[in-house]
Amino acid sequence: xxxxxxxxxxxxxSRRLADLEASxxxxxxxxxxxxxxxxxxxxxxxxxxxPALDLAAVPPAALQYGPSEGDGALRRQIATELAERxxxxxxxxxxxxxxxxxxxxxxxxxxxxxxxxxxxxxxTYLAALQSFRFFGASFVxxxxxxxxxxxxxxxxxxxxxxxxxxxxxxxxSKDERAALAAACDEAGVLLFEDDPYRDLAxxxxxxxxxxxxxxxxxxxxxxSFSKSFAPGLRLGYLAASKELIPxxxxxxQSADLHSNRVSQWLVLGFLQxxxxxxxxxxVVELYRARRDAFEKGLKRHFADxxxxxxxxxxxxxxxxxxxxxxxxxxxxxxxxxxxxxMPGENFYADRPDACGALRxxxxxxxxxxxxxxxxxxxxxxxxxx
Ligand code: PMP
Numbered sequence: 424x425x426x427x428x429x430x431x432x433x434x435x436x437s438r439r440l441a442d443l444e445a446s447x448x449x450x451x452x453x454x455x456x457x458x459x460x461x462x463x464x465x466x467x468x469x470x471x472x473x474p475a476l477d478l479a480a481v482p483p484a485a486l487q488y489g490p491s492e493g494d495g496a497l498r499r500q501i502a503t504e505l506a507e508r509x510x511x512x513x514x515x516x517x518x519x520x521x522x523x524x525x526x527x528x529x530x531x532x533x534x535x536x537x538x539x540x541x542x543x544x545x546x547t548y549l550a551a552l553q554s555f556r557f558f559g560a561s562f563v564x565x566x567x568x569x570x571x572x573x574x575x576x577x578x579x580x581x582x583x584x585x586x587x588x589x590x591x592x593x594x595x596s597k598d599e600r601a602a603l604a605a606a607c608d609e610a611g612v613l614l615f616e617d618d619p620y621r622d623l624a625x626x627x628x629x630x631x632x633x634x635x636x637x638x639x640x641x642x643x644x645x646x647s648f649s650k651s652f653a654p655g656l657r658l659g660y661l662a663a664s665k666e667l668i669p670x671x672x673x674x675x676q677s678a679d680l681h682s683n684r685v686s687q688w689l690v691l692g693f694l695q696x697x698x699x700x701x702x703x704x705x706v707v708e709l710y711r712a713r714r715d716a717f718e719k720g721l722k723r724h725f726a727d728x729x730x731x732x733x734x735x736x737x738x739x740x741x742x743x744x745x746x747x748x749x750x751x752x753x754x755x756x757x758x759x760x761x762x763x764x765m766p767g768e769n770f771y772a773d774r775p776d777a778c779g780a781l782r783x784x785x786x787x788x789x790x791x792x793x794x795x796x797x798x799x800x801x802x803x804x805x806x807x808x
Pocket of ligand 1: 466521522523524584617619654658
């Protein structure tokens, strides 16, 4: 009999494992594939937005091991694009990542010991909280209107998503960008700017990276090809102050040697394609229409239940209910009625009992599903005490 399935000896797990939480997103994602489920939960791009693939054209060289930093041509292309965004840095300061999620892990490994303070927006991206917590971070809230306050606590770094934030959808104004950069410079605190949504811009707004405004603070800026091309490619990048690159490269090497070279080759092709701008414009148009349909549904079903700001880009609406109910209690009944969403409490470092907010993704469901799903959610909220 094969007995390898079960063991009697308890493995000795690392102490760190105590801080490893199951991600609420991944657990919700596991139910959204059920037939008929309307998902407002994950940040899933619309499948219609994915580029056409010609895998037969991939050169055999892309199947060989490659440099940990990433392929030179892709790093050069990214450095050129960063300079166009106002963030001039040489290709040697660009590292290719296996998704920008890997940047969160590498930066956590570089800076966080148990008890290290990190400044994060409240709310912020929940998988960033998860990565930072795993290494024992404690958190202070980085306020948009007064970023200097959190930095007085001398955090190891300030983590911010200034453009179409996850979860709120907010895009920092020019003044908010200037204030964050000035506060980091003044306090000498490293700015870690996460910018995966910048290409999904529906309305005009300031998008120059905050890192481009820094005068002396160290910086890390990261981006992703998940939203503008396809998340299954698992490809992102970071650029950073020169002195950080050798450390980040070693951490990258020990994590996975290098990112998938087939993905790197495909992304370089997408970035250099003659029809790149038209393709992106079509994707943006598709999402703008979904955002508008979503807002129409919100006005119809949530006008007396919640407040929200129209996101100028990205993938999310953030709804603040007029009553501060714990939205986690709505999740099971919502899923039972065929609708998934993300409770707002998960996005706060200080784990509030109830915040009365929901994050709703508008890119995945079609217009009929949006209306039906919002009607179901609104009905549940009306019934909740
Ligand atoms: N940062 C933020 C703010 C995100 O919202 C996401 C994905 N939803 C990521 C990083 C990770 O994206 P990826 O690994 O697909 O590049």
